[in-house]
Amino acid sequence: MLQKVNFLPGFNKQVTATGAEAQWTGGDYVRFRYGTPEKIGGWDQLGEDNLTGAARALHHWDDNAGIKYAAIGTNRILYVYSGGQYHDIHPLRTTIAGCDFTSTTSDTAVTVTFPSPHGLVDDDIVKFDGVSGVTAVGSTYTDASFEDILFMVTSAPTATTITITMASAESGTQLSNSGSASALCYVTVGPAQEVGGYGFGTGTYSGSASGAATTTLVTTLPDDATTNVVLTDSTAFPTSGEIRIGTEDISFTANDTTTGTLSGGARAVNGTTRAEHTGGATITNISDYVAWGEASSADYTIEPGLWVLDNYGTKLMALIYNGACYEWDAAASNPTANRATVISGAPTASRHMLVSPVDRHLIFLGTETTIGDTTTQDDMFIRWSDQESTSDYTPSATNTAGTQRLANGSRIMGAIRGRDAIYIWTDAAIFLMRFVGQPFTFSFEQVGTNCGLIGKNACMEVDGTAFWMSENGFFQYAGQLQSMPCLVEDYVFDDLNTVSRNLINCGLNNLFGEVNWFYCSDGSNVIDRVVTYNYLESVMLKKPIWYTGSLPRTAWEDSEVFAKPHACYYTTSDNASFDVVGNTDGTSIYYEHETGTDQVNAGGVITAITANVLSGDFDITQKRAAQGQLIGSPDLRGDGEYLMKIRRFIPDFIS
Numbered sequence: 001m002l003q004k005v006n007f008l009p010g011f012n013k014q015v016t017a018t019g020a021e022a023q024w025t026g027g028d029y030v031r032f033r034y035g036t037p038e039k040i041g042g043w044d045q046l047g048e049d050n051l052t053g054a055a056r057a058l059h060h061w062d063d064n065a066g067i068k069y070a071a072i073g074t075n076r077i078l079y080v081y082s083g084g085q086y087h088d089i090h091p092l093r094t095t096i097a098g099c100d101f102t103s104t105t106s107d108t109a110v111t112v113t114f115p116s117p118h119g120l121v122d123d124d125i126v127k128f129d130g131v132s133g134v135t136a137v138g139s140t141y142t143d144a145s146f147e148d149i150l151f152m153v154t155s156a157p158t159a160t161t162i163t164i165t166m167a168s169a170e171s172g173t174q175l176s177n178s179g180s181a182s183a184l185c186y187v188t189v190g191p192a193q194e195v196g197g198y199g200f201g202t203g204t205y206s207g208s209a210s211g212a213a214t215t216t217l218v219t220t221l222p223d224d225a226t227t228n229v230v231l232t233d234s235t236a237f238p239t240s241g242e243i244r245i246g247t248e249d250i251s252f253t254a255n256d257t258t259t260g261t262l263s264g265g266a267r268a269v270n271g272t273t274r275a276e277h278t279g280g281a282t283i284t285n286i287s288d289y290v291a292w293g294e295a296s297s298a299d300y301t302i303e304p305g306l307w308v309l310d311n312y313g314t315k316l317m318a319l320i321y322n323g324a325c326y327e328w329d330a331a332a333s334n335p336t337a338n339r340a341t342v343i344s345g346a347p348t349a350s351r352h353m354l355v356s357p358v359d360r361h362l363i364f365l366g367t368e369t370t371i372g373d374t375t376t377q378d379d380m381f382i383r384w385s386d387q388e389s390t391s392d393y394t395p396s397a398t399n400t401a402g403t404q405r406l407a408n409g410s411r412i413m414g415a416i417r418g419r420d421a422i423y424i425w426t427d428a429a430i431f432l433m434r435f436v437g438q439p440f441t442f443s444f445e446q447v448g449t450n451c452g453l454i455g456k457n458a459c460m461e462v463d464g465t466a467f468w469m470s471e472n473g474f475f476q477y478a479g480q481l482q483s484m485p486c487l488v489e490d491y492v493f494d495d496l497n498t499v500s501r502n503l504i505n506c507g508l509n510n511l512f513g514e515v516n517w518f519y520c521s522d523g524s525n526v527i528d529r530v531v532t533y534n535y536l537e538s539v540m541l542k543k544p545i546w547y548t549g550s551l552p553r554t555a556w557e558d559s560e561v562f563a564k565p566h567a568c569y570y571t572t573s574d575n576a577s578f579d580v581v582g583n584t585d586g587t588s589i590y591y592e593h594e595t596g597t598d599q600v601n602a603g604g605v606i607t608a609i610t611a612n613v614l615s616g617d618f619d620i621t622q623k624r625a626a627q628g629q630l631i632g633s634p635d636l637r638g639d640g641e642y643l644m645k646i647r648r649f650i651p652d653f654i655s
Contacts (some may be wrong), residue, residue, distance in 0.1 A: 007615055009035045009537060010545035013491040020616025027613035028549045031512055032537055039611040040551075041594035046566070048602045049086055049578035052076045052125075052152075054192040054526075055554050055568035055588035056503075057457075059309035060561035061316070063330040068561055071316050071328075072568065073307030074588055075192045076125055076152075076580070078318055078340060080328070081590060087336035088150075088579065090186050091326045093119065097182040099128070101146070103139060103175040108166045109154065110141070113177060117159040117282075118185060123585055124153045125186035126162070134179035140172040146181060152582045157246060159214070159282035165582035189320055190305025192570070192585050193525040194500040213237055213285040217245060218260070223276040227252065227267060231260040231283055241287025242269060245277045249286065304502055306456070308353045312362060312390060316340070319353040321456070321502075322377070325364070327390065345391035347383060349374040352415050352456065356422060359435045361400065361442075362390045365424065366412040369403075379411035380426065382433075384442070400441045406431060408446055413453035418461040423477070425453035425468065430477060448481035455504040460515050462508060462535060467515050469504060474533070484533070488546045492531050495522045503527060507556025509565050511594055513537065518553045526572060527552045554588065565593045 005022075009032040012023045030037045053076035062068045070081040078090045096118060102111040112126075120126060128146040135142040151164040213236035221229060229243065229250060237243070240253045243262065249272045253264030268274040306321035314331040318340055325347070326340035343362075351366025362385040370376040371383075371393055386392040386399035395401045406412065409426025415433075416423050422433040430448040435441065451470050453459055459468035465478040473493070474484040486492075497520035504519045505527075513536025518527045530551045537545040553567040572586040589601070599607040 005618060008543075009037075009541060010487065010534070010543075011547045012487040012616070013548070014487050014489070015616075018617045021618050023616050024547075025614050025616045027547065027611070029551065029609050029611035030547065030549070030613050031514065031532070032534060032545055032547065033512065035537070035541060037613045039597060039609070040549075042596040042598045042600065042609060043567070043591040043593045044595045044600040045602050046590045046592050047081065047084055047086055050574065050576060050587040050589055051079060051086065051568075052150075052577040052580040052583050052587065053189075053585045054304075054570040055590070056305065056505075057307035057309045058555035058557045058566065058568060059311065059316070060557050060566070061311040061314075061330075062561055063314045067330070069316075069330055070557070070562070070566060070590075071309050071318065072555070072588075072590060073189075073309055073318065075189045075305030076123070076585060077186070078307065078326075080316070080336060082336065085336075086578075089328050089336070089338065089340050090125070091340045091342065093185045093187045095182055095184050097130075099181045099183045100177045101134060101141070101175045101179050101181075102177055103141065103166075103170040105170050105174055108169045109163050110166055110170075110175070112162050112164060112183070114160045114162075114183065118156070118162065118183070120153050120156050120162055120185055121188065122153055122155055123191075124156075124188055125580060126151055126153060126164070127184040127186070128181040129184060131179060131181040134175065137175055137178050138173035139175050139178070140168065140170050141166065141175065143179070146179075150580045152580050152584060154582060154584075159216075160280075167581055187320065187323075187326075188305075189307070189323075191302060192304065192572070194301060194304040194502050195525060196301035196499045215260075215283050217277055217279055217281045217283055219279045221245070221277045223274050227263060227265050229262045229283070231262065234260040234262060237262070237285050238287050240264075241285065244284045244286045245281050246275060248272045248275050248277070301499060304500075306502060308456075310353065310355050312355050312360070315390075317343075317353060317355065317362065317390075319350060319364075322349055322351060322366075324348045325350065325353055343390055345371070345393060346385075347371050347393070349377040351379060351412055354415055354417060354422070356384070356435060357417050359400075360388050361385055361435075363415075363422070363433075365415055378405065380406045380409065382406065382412075382424075400438065402441050404442070404444055406444070408449060409452060414456040414459055416459055416461055416466070418466060419464045423459065423461060423466050425459060427452040430466075430468075430475075430481070447477060448475070451475045451481060451483075454498075455501040457502070457505040458517060460506045460508050462510070462515065465535075467506070467533065467535075469506065469517050469519075471498070485544045486533075486546055487544070488531060488548050491548060492519070492529075496520070497522050497524060500525055503554070505553070505555060507553065507565070507567065508558040509593070510558055511565070516553075516556065518551070518556070526570060527554050562592070564595060567591050567593055 008023050012020045031040050053074035055074045057073040059071045072079045080087045098115040127150045131143045131147040154163045154165045156162045216232045218230040235257045239255050242251045249270040251265030251269045252262035308319040310317045316328040319325040325343050328340040347364045347367040350364040364383050366379045367383050368376045382404045386401040393401050409428035413425045424431040432445045434443050436443045454469050454471050467476050476482050500520040507516045515533045518530045521529050530549050534545040554570045555568040557566050559565050568588050570588045574587050575583045577583045577587045
């Protein structure tokens, strides 16, 4: 006997399976169209290469000739994708000439010695150029092993040396301060993950602290010497404490700042090993470091390496989160051969950046009160340039540059352009920023409180309505602040990694009326889930339509420039990127979505996407007369009197 079973669209995870009668309670890789579930579209890899690091920002634009570009910012490298190829346009921090190489037999590690302090840290990227003198040694490695090759820094044991990891071990004549090369040091972006903690093991044990005082050793310190250590300058060091030279920790009880001599104490403390140190070696003050097994005194989060990307006409604007802003011009001659360069006159430390619509001001949020002084960065301070300028930020009677400090909140979390205004979120409120012209240039209006943004990319605007994820639910604003009813809210927020909040990213898929939030579940430091609000279905059916899934995407851009939406996937299990030797930071793959029904990777490798949907329980009650059947026939009641066995069902699905 055929019995029709109807289910309401969307997922309801707020009730039990029994309570969700005639409703869907879960599924994966599905969406709802016209009230019925269907499998989501597939995705194809763009280009043949895996990118280095975690892609955290994606931006599309085109130049005056109609050439389309996609900027992809990972936590290690800034790429531009165009014409099926990836181009490295990452900015350089410095270039140091006169570097040489040292290798060890049967080891893949190579030590690079610099003639001056390099400023590199573990996992930074360095590229070598103008390499010579290596081939002649007879090593396994030749000039070509280093020339124009990107390496990830394995370690930075001293201020003038780093180690890199080669693809194969040394089996020839060892390099010993051999060859010569220039090192192109990439600007640091940050770690791939956002982690934090409190207490045991969260201090700066066996590491380096930002801002720790450093100097150099005046003369060689033999491994059998007393504890007197002569520094080039000891004025920044405390009267007693500990220092680190190489891998050895040394304590001291007196500091003669006149002679730069540290005395008293002992060699090889904290379980380190006594060693000889040559003159010029870097000395670091570690007096405030937290020992192993000792609780740290602060709750903190290590923020991830993030980008904010926008375009100012043909120019790409690329801000490193809490860092400087760089520009790259697609209209320049042979643009993909150029690197992004720092914007002259712009702030050097900001939390966010965007270009205002129509009036074309470059706006920095959570930025410096004194341009060029990173110590003046104010997380609630906004600064914008003169109109049609990216370099003039000094307000005057003859320009439209200006500043504004917001009041409600402790830091600006994010901002996006909207149809009628720029939306700005703090951790506590939402503001509207509107262009009003002279003399104020912009007006600011607070339109909501207790609705702060959970992470800098957790917001989206669609046709005059802003949607965002807060710490306590989902909100929307379309002239009035509203809390969004959500039947998957507990499922999302009860299993959400709130430490990795800045990894949350919101993406629009206007082909199907979807706003997607990709997030880390509790216990995961990488994106592994998505929650979707379907605004088109919600309006059509006059009820909120939500669903969840396990699609992991770290950055998303809708089909505004390209015909289909694009997105990035990050994995920590594959370090084989196309451009960096010794990569240990995972890789990202760039996909075009809504293509076919399966995943297609480089080389045409197809992986089937397995979709499913799960209903709540339902009874089998059926009124005979109500179905137009014979009057007087008995009803089928499912309240315990009858059992039902399903032999088959009609596969009435939309593919």
